[in-house]
Amino acid sequence: MPRVVPAVIRALDVLELFLDRAQLSAREVMERLDLPRTTVHELLVTLEARSYLISVPGQPVQYRLGMPLFQLGAAFAGRLDLVREAQSVARDVAAACNEAVHVAVLDGADVIYLVKVDSTHPVRMVSAVGRRLPAHCTAVGKVLLSGLDQAGLDAALSKGVLTGMTPDSITDPERLRAHLERIRAESVAVDIGESDSAMRCVAAAVRDHSGATIAAMSLSAPIIRWTPQVHVEWTGLVRDGAATLSARMGYRPQPR
Structure with a gap:
């Protein structure tokens, strides 16, 4: 059986949290997924670097979905x-x-x-x-x-x-x-x-x-x-x- 990559699964888990929330903080992601603070930070930084998440300044910093996800969804809908x-x-x-x-x-x-x-x-x-x-x-x-x-x-x-x-x-x-x-x-x-x-x-x-x-x-x-x-x-x-x-x-x- 092909090996499932845990880091990718965690990244997808993060993105799926936004299906019913417009914005989430790092702490909220950490609490919802029960993941260590360091792991959540690395996931959020990586997703933001690829524009899959966008950070919204504030106290605390909030994250929302980025444009690439809309583009992927539009491509799927079109097919x-x-x-x-x-x-x-x-x-x-x-x-x-x-x-x-x-x-x-x-x-x-x-x-x-x-x-x-x-x-x-x-x-x-x-x-x-x-x-x-x-x-x-x-x-x-x-x-x-x-x-x-x-x-x-x-x-x-x-x-x-x-x-x-x-x-x-x-x-x-x-x-x-x-x-x-x-x-x-x-x-x-x-x-x-x-x-x-x-x-x-x-x-x-x-x-x-x-x-x-x-x-x-x-x-x-x-x-x-x-x-x-x-x-x-x-x-x-x-x-x-x-x-x-x-x-x-x-x-x-x-x-x-």
Whole structure:
């Protein structure tokens, strides 16, 4: 096995302390990592010499992250492939329940499906990658709409007329806005026959490194397989799947 370099591990430990703190003093680093004063001093001096940390004068001196870390993060973000990562996570979620899993993005007032992993059941959802549907009629779409700010939502609903796909579709703008408020509070959306009367669907948001909602993941099944018990189970599965994909896209939940 290749040897792990302890000094590099310690340097990375120091940098990771700044994930939830903007600035730290040498004493705070020493106390958090339980390292000797000399070791911490050498690590901080080395990281500052390479501009990975910047010292802020004061009593005591504080340290903050430097520009090279931003450059590395930007380079990593630029290489992320939402479709590739989504396909991998969707396969895992589908394998856990043998139902259809989709990942979609918002385009105006519509959703476009980027990824689909189908079930092996003879009765399953009819859909396709690249398909476009009205966002307000789908679970993924409602999650994505709920992630917009007020101006963005106003723009998405600017036509004022919401066309339904089934009798259960929400076609009143004010009712939809109230519905989206509940989705924001619950962080999950359900499509109860709103896009297809024979189908049920649950979806959760996928976020990027900034916390913005960039996609949504859903789990869909025919009504004949949708019971209260599997609703609870599949809601957990899609939440976990969306969280896994969010982590791969650089999202890190803020501590409560």
